[in-house]
């Protein structure tokens with residue numbers, strides 16, 4: 225029997241604390257609203273102050289459907305912290321600055337997630353609260369100082385089984401100890417998480433971002449935090465989690481959003497070669513091959529005088545700059561060094577030129593012409609165009625790093641007319657980005673969270689790595705869910721290409737997928753990732769799996785509609801339109817790469833299912849999903865692991881042998 229049914233007085237007292245906390249939050253908000261930006265000295269400061277005040281007011285909004293606190297700790301420590309602490313999404317204090325709710329990210333809240341009878345962390349009793357809407361309806365007590373083992377938490381399983389509607393929810397109330405370790409890892413530490421489907425990797429990455437922003441607010445406000453996900457439909461799915469945790473200033477983007485939305489289709493074999501880290505050295509050589517050995521000096525005329533810089537002097541400057549700077553700054557330095565030598569000549573003639581003269585010389589035609597001839601201004605597109613269109617140039621840049629066959633694979637079958645008309649692929653985007661960084665330094669941010677990282681090429685990882693080269697990263701993924709031509713088979717390799725030293729840790733307990741379904745999907749593992757252990761699931765989910773030969777889609781959908789929660793009909797991409805037409809009588813939407821649709825019933829092309837989840841999943845024709853792409857079995861594994869409550873597999877063709885074995 226839940227504890228609250230035995231102790232109605234306790235529940236009533238907790239409800240009173242909730243009402244008091246809500247009133248205090250309202251008062252905090254009213255106070256923030258009463259503050260004026262008029263005190264600022266000038267218009268710009270006033271605008272900045274007003275925007276900060278607006279953010280503060282927005283952050284103090286009370287969402288009536290969201291619990292203000294979800295836990296309580298009765299502490300047994302003799303220190304100057306309160307003996308009772310309520311843990312919630314944000315700090316709330318009363319008019320005397322007495323804390324009524326403490327942010328889940330504060331160090332004092334940590335025992336809520338980590339304490340156990342074996343290590344009570346100074347806590348005598350942990351209480352978990354259950355809510356319905358915004359109303360506190362239940363609690364569960366866990367005595368931590370009596371040495372007795374704790375039973376399973378009903379509040380946790382209820383939370384996981386609560387039907388999905390709309391976007392992903394936060395998990396602050398139920399973060400598990402091993403997840404909490406990752407969430408609270410130090411800012412300087414790069415963590416890499418391998419985890420089976422539904423172990424909470426995405427959730428953990430988002431909560432880590434929120435934790436770091438809270439703990440290192442000022443530093444990260446300057447340097448920034450960014451989340452990189454697999455596609456925009458996924459970003460839309462996760463978009464509410466950070467705002468619900470009070471964090472609105474985090475960039476959430478895709479690799480394409482970061483590197484350029486290039487998507488010209490390309491043979492996966494070609495993409496695989498372009499994604500190889502060996503390309504980095506080839507690109508570096510290709511860029512620097514554009515520097516021409518100076519054969520002439522410089523003549524600068526001013527009035528009756530001609531100031532000369534000899535060819536050997538130009539060669540010396542170029543040699544001293546080569547390899548010591550990026551290409552762009554090198555070009556600028558060459559210009560200034562030439563101008564400086566001209567100034568020295570002027571001084572030798574008794575003139576006394578100042579800095580303005582040096583700038584004028586640097587901008588003068590003879591200097592610009594000479595610099596353009598020996599150190600030409602280049603864009604990444606110009607260099608990559610030449611590399612992919614010109615076999616001789618490619619051979620000079622590639623040397624022996626790529627075999628003649630590989631070089632042949634890299635070359636365009638039909639080159640474009642010019643770099644301006646070239647159409648780039650997703651793999652090219654990472655090459656352009658690498659060249660961009662060889663020309664001008666890419667700025668680094670404070671922390672980067674990369675989801676579904678197993679799918680990134682070595683060159684894409686380098687591109688992400690340079691965006692956090694002065695910071696750290698949280699790298700999340702599952703080697704078994706790699707579906708690209710360049711999917712990795714080693715997290716050590718991922719960290720190496722990212723340029724980060726980091727620990728690889730594993731999440732092993734699945735929260736999303738019922739055991740019966742997970743065991744079924746895991747039959748594919750020996751074929752797709754033989755080194756990974758079979759995943760475990762928190763919930764048995766008896767009766768959650770149904771496999772139907774000659775299964776009827778209409779009937780499966782009608783059955784699912786009688787139940788609560790979201791429904792995803794996952795189909796081979798090529799069948800999406802046909803399946804949608806066959807369900808014309810039922811309100812639904814087809815998920816697209818940019819979708820933000822919140823329909824209860826969605827048709828989901830298999831290639832977009834990654835990272836998403838639905839209460840009820842109906843998978844149509846697994847054999848076609850497998851046949852559609854080289855890593856089709858891994859795609860099927862992703863597809864079969866999207867269900868929270870039920871999975872129905874419909875097939876007319878024989879199932880892949882691994883599933884029937």
Ligand SMILES: Nc1ncnc2c1ncn2[C@@H]1O[C@H](COP(=O)(O)OP(=O)(O)OP(=O)(O)O)[C@@H](O)[C@H]1O
Nearest residue numbers: 395398399400421422423424425426427735736835
């Ligand atoms: N501690 C938790 N408490 C409650 N729910 C949780 C917890 N951890 C994870 N979940 C839920 O489990 C589901 C799966 O989480 P998430 O999407 O983060 O997993 P994932 O490891 O990224 O999965 P995949 O690899 O399949 O994309 C989500 O609905 C998430 O809210």
